[in-house]
Amino acid sequence: MINIMIDTCPGFDQWRDAARRCILNDIPPDQILWKTPDQAQDSLFTAADELPPDTPDEFSVSKDFIDLAETVMCHSDNARFDILYRLLWRIRHDNKNLLKIKTDSDVMAATKMVKAVRRDAYKITAFLRFREIELDGREHYIAWYEPDHYILQRAIGFFKTRFRNMNWSILTPYLSAHWNGQSVYFDSTPDKSLLPEQDDFEDYWLTYYASIFNPARPKKKAMLTQMPKKYWKNMPETRLIPDLLKTAEARTKEMIKKSGGGV
Amino acid sequence: MQDKIKTKLEILADAAKYDASCASGTAGKRSAKKGEQGIGSLTGGTGICHSFTPDGRCVSLLKILMTNYCIYDCHYCINRASSNVRRARFTVQEVVDLTLNFYKRNYIEGLFLSSGIIKSPDYTMESMVRIAKSLREDHHFKGYIHLKTIPNASPELQEEAGLYADRLSINVEMPTEKGLNTYAPEKKLNEITGAMGKLDHKITEHKQSKSYSGKRPPRFAPGGQSTQMIVGADDTDDKIILGSSVSLYDTYKLRRVYYSAFSPIPDASIILPLKPAPLVREHRLYQADWLLRFYNFNLDEILQGTIDNMLDLDFDPKMAWALRNRHEFPVNLNTADKHMILRVPGIGVQTANKIISIRRYRTLRWEDLAKMRLPLDKLKPFICVLDYRPPPHLLDSNHLSQLMRPSQQLELFGAAT
Numbered sequence: 001m002i003n004i005m006i007d008t009c010p011g012f013d014q015w016r017d018a019a020r021r022c023i024l025n026d027i028p029p030d031q032i033l034w035k036t037p038d039q040a041q042d043s044l045f046t047a048a049d050e051l052p053p054d055t056p057d058e059f060s061v062s063k064d065f066i067d068l069a070e071t072v073m074c075h076s077d078n079a080r081f082d083i084l085y086r087l088l089w090r091i092r093h094d095n096k097n098l099l100k101i102k103t104d105s106d107v108m109a110a111t112k113m114v115k116a117v118r119r120d121a122y123k124i125t126a127f128l129r130f131r132e133i134e135l136d137g138r139e140h141y142i143a144w145y146e147p148d149h150y151i152l153q154r155a156i157g158f159f160k161t162r163f164r165n166m167n168w169s170i171l172t173p174y175l176s177a178h179w180n181g182q183s184v185y186f187d188s189t190p191d192k193s194l195l196p197e198q199d200d201f202e203d204y205w206l207t208y209y210a211s212i213f214n215p216a217r218p219k220k221k222a223m224l225t226q227m228p229k230k231y232w233k234n235m236p237e238t239r240l241i242p243d244l245l246k247t248a249e250a251r252t253k254e255m256i257k258k259s260g261g262g263v
Numbered sequence: 264m265q266d267k268i269k270t271k272l273e274i275l276a277d278a279a280k281y282d283a284s285c286a287s288g289t290a291g292k293r294s295a296k297k298g299e300q301g302i303g304s305l306t307g308g309t310g311i312c313h314s315f316t317p318d319g320r321c322v323s324l325l326k327i328l329m330t331n332y333c334i335y336d337c338h339y340c341i342n343r344a345s346s347n348v349r350r351a352r353f354t355v356q357e358v359v360d361l362t363l364n365f366y367k368r369n370y371i372e373g374l375f376l377s378s379g380i381i382k383s384p385d386y387t388m389e390s391m392v393r394i395a396k397s398l399r400e401d402h403h404f405k406g407y408i409h410l411k412t413i414p415n416a417s418p419e420l421q422e423e424a425g426l427y428a429d430r431l432s433i434n435v436e437m438p439t440e441k442g443l444n445t446y447a448p449e450k451k452l453n454e455i456t457g458a459m460g461k462l463d464h465k466i467t468e469h470k471q472s473k474s475y476s477g478k479r480p481p482r483f484a485p486g487g488q489s490t491q492m493i494v495g496a497d498d499t500d501d502k503i504i505l506g507s508s509v510s511l512y513d514t515y516k517l518r519r520v521y522y523s524a525f526s527p528i529p530d531a532s533i534i535l536p537l538k539p540a541p542l543v544r545e546h547r548l549y550q551a552d553w554l555l556r557f558y559n560f561n562l563d564e565i566l567q568g569t570i571d572n573m574l575d576l577d578f579d580p581k582m583a584w585a586l587r588n589r590h591e592f593p594v595n596l597n598t599a600d601k602h603m604i605l606r607v608p609g610i611g612v613q614t615a616n617k618i619i620s621i622r623r624y625r626t627l628r629w630e631d632l633a634k635m636r637l638p639l640d641k642l643k644p645f646i647c648v649l650d651y652r653p654p655p656h657l658l659d660s661n662h663l664s665q666l667m668r669p670s671q672q673l674e675l676f677g678a679a680t
């Protein structure tokens with residue numbers, strides 16, 4: 001048994017290097033335990049072993065596999081290292097078309113992770129909110145966002161394009177990104193205290209959000225499928241929701257009374 | 264004292280919320296390139312939903328009225344001259360600032376602006392155009408802009424609006440001329456359709472000239488035009504409503520017709536019904552509209568056999584058609600052409616394509632349908648595959664409609680498939 005430590009996040013390069021050595025040294029998947037630093041408190045935790053020796057041999061994998069691995073690697077479940085290594089092993093030893101077999105359980109597990117990552121990388125573009133501060137005499141926009149997975153690098157392109165001529169910082173619990181109009185700088189020790197307490201336009205946004213809700217037609221379930229509660233912490237307007245729902249009926253009655261209707 | 268902008272926003276967002284055409288449409292891709300000024304991008308698809316309100320609607324645009332003062336007196340409208348509603352008016356600069364600042368905070372994809380009519384249609388339209396122009400030219404705003412144009416404003420202004428907006432729309436308001444005369448006495452159907460015709464002409468012209476000249480002509484409403492009509496305020500039946508949609512799609516190449524179930528408004532005019540139109544009717548109209556545009560149904564097929572030319576409220580129009588045309592079923596998914604596959608309740612366009620691609624390589628079995636996660640209970644009576652045929656009594660059974668009756672709740676959120 002060999003214990004391999006991945007102490008970067010999400011850890012693609014480190015995993016790739018380790019996986020390459022393991023494949024070339026013929027170490028089967030069930031002989032590897034993939035570790036991350038957060039498991040150090042576990043009672044069963046054993047220290048990391050030396051990586052197997054590097055060899056000058058090479059082998060190639062399909063582009064499909066690399067794409068898949070890059071995406072799966074953003075998933076927050078640490079099982080990702082194991083699933084990917086098993087896929088790699090099986091592609092080499094059992095079936096080079098394994099990825100085409102969509103009903104294979106390893107392929108299905110990986111596909112499910114891909115979907116979760118893609119969705120999460122999309123949701124950040126929708127649900128992230130900036131607040132404005134002044135930094136060195138210039139407008140600077142700061143957001144704190146807690147994604148489910150390690151998707152900041154994947155999603156950064158959207159923000160670079162849309163807010164190219166703005167200076168901004170996106171902070172997440174595992175990584176922050178800073179843009180100065182030219183290039184992005186990533187920092188793995190994000191500091192949440194950079195986020196200002198409030199923003200002048202956030203109040204207007206809340207006003208807007210409350211005003212476009214039609215109290216005659218509450219559909220909480222439809223809202224929740226699109227915007228599950230786990231995202232609410234990123235969005236200031238969601239703190240209005242409980243109250244909007246609670247008062248909806250009374251407001252509708254009031255409206256009907258005013259309209260002279262007896263419905 | 265409460266912040267003035269806040270009060271205006273309250274009033275003018277509230278006034279715009281009864282408009283159904285909310286989503287931002289597609290208008291291609293766009294963004295500031297390296298070294299270019301400006302802010303914003305269009306990502307190519309339909310706009311991102313940046314939030315959802317507790318009524319389940321997507322919040323994609325800053326959707327406001329420039330003002331809810333109005334010299335017209337359309338009965339169905341809360342802003343009509345004779346209503347007692349609180350009034351407010353944004354300045355051009357205020358709308359520009361709100362749009363930009365909302366956009367920079369990643370709240371929105373852009374602006375959806377409509378307005379009550381102040382002083383004159385031209386005066387109003389001119390202010391709206393100034394807002395769009397300032398966003399585009401002073402601030403190089405590359406986000407989405409939808410302007411609801413004023414039908415009887417001058418053609419020059421309509422044309423200018425098209426240069427700055429991604430989408431233009433003009434509401435036909437009522438599905439019939441009679442309805443319009445009764446409920447919106449100052450509006451004229453021929454003015455509305457006349458303006459639509461001109462816009463369509465412009466949009467097409469700008470699209471075509473692309474291929475002839477070397478230079479790109481200025482953009483002109485690349486997202487096309489759309490319209491909205493109110494249903495259930497008078498007794499117009501669904502056949503007439505859908506009929507006018509068909510002719511609008513054909514004649515003016517509209518991207519979308521939006522249906523808005525009449526709902527009682529505060530301080531309503533006395534000629535309006537007191538009861539809201541059932542929301543499910545609006546939903547059925549959208550489903551039927553969808554079948555007309557993407558499923559090769561025609562109007563007569565959809566309405567044939569209905570009572571008083573009204574869509575069945577209990578069943579989606581595709582299911583209703585299937586129940587009335589049982590002799591066409593079961594459809595053999597291994598041999599039927601796409602046209603017929605699309606008529607099976609529970610099978611949408613994507614599924615139909617999948618079926619056709621899979622069956623090239625293998626004969627479909629029940630198990631394949633299960634793997635595709637199709638609604639098997641719904642499909643069961645209407646299809647056959649290699650190892651499955653519906654029992655003969657199923658299609659004839661009087662209980663079939665009973666069996667297929669959806670639970671109302673769930674059904675309200677589903678699209679017709």
Ligand code: SF4
Nearest residue numbers: 333335337340343379
């Ligand atoms: S023109 Fe008619 S529909 Fe438009 S705001 Fe005025 S009253 Fe309302």
